[in-house]
Amino acid sequence: MKVAVLMAVHNDRPFIEDALQSLLRQKGDAFLDIVVVNDGSNDGTETVLRKMAQEHAEIRLIDTENQGVTRARNQGLQALAPDTELVTFLDGDDLMADGRIKRDCAAFAKDPYLAMIYSRLCYFEHSDPGTLVPSSDSRTIINRSIHLSAGMYRHSLVKDVGPFDEDFVQAEDTDFIFRIFESSPKYEVSDEVSHYYRRHPGSMSRDRTIVGREFARAVLKSAKRRKQLGGYRLPGDVFDVLRITEATNWI
């Protein structure tokens, strides 16, 4: 199957090579199309990307001026090849779990009506370069939360739902996932970890007031759409943020 992994990247120099290698190690499991939108990086990320794109035919590099992650992702969506069958997303400081592409492709191949697989994430603090997994001394939390990389999506579903809403300063991914679910796709939830989600101080340079407001904007937009949908409710079997046993380890 042809699997596109869309990466919108901005200044991820310490992590970008490992992020890409976490995909390239799975290139034997699918026809892999790694669409990297380099969103105006200037910390050396751009040099790594050019070198790796030259060395690996699976990587397609699109250079843009810094325009923000939402527009960068939309540019990546526009660049998807027409014969793309599956789509997922990876941030430049995260890692895809090994075996994810093979596992998801097998499930999609078995069921032509399946439109999405939504899997668990593993939050982690740090990894040793080149290992492509969290370090043994890294704290980890596993849950199924709201995150673009938790989903593997049929390309037709992504096209139906449409691009990311560029009105959002943040939470455009939340809005996108709400719209995915509101379209009532046939989906499977998976207890497997598909994605390692790196949390570090640098990942939290967001203004929390804006984060909260933009989340509220996504919620309001969803509520308005639900009125049109006759009281639609998000399914209760997807997110398990509060039920996880690992929560007892949260600080």
Added chain:
Amino acid sequence: MESNKYECVYRLANNDVASEEFDGEFVVLDLNNGRYYSMDGAAAIVWKALTDGASPKDLAAVCDEEGKCGPQAILAFCDQLESYGLVVPTPERSGIVLPDTLAQAIQLNETPPETTMYDDLAELMMADPIHEVDESEGWPVRKPEPNGAAD
């Protein structure tokens, strides 16, 4: 009608109730229980007036034409907001003079002020992304239980 009850000024019930306005519509998030409420039309106008310091009694008084957005509907909406735990009455009394245009704006609406409660995002709202991380560490921090119980 309990006249004294409605002479109060409301405030948001606690710091976990967050109200955000977008183009004249509101979404109110209750991060204690993960519920959220959307308000448009007459509900949005009344909610804004209440959170700006108008009293239910004064609002009902200016909306003096019986109908879908008449005084009974206004007070019933205030009761609903209280019952949902979004606002609590304070001992303060309102000094705000409500303009006639406010009543006109409310009564132009075809439906009475009301809000719908949703609870299907509780998993997300109570942990992620709003309470997702400790800013200094970049690490998830579980929101304390509403009653203050230790995890």
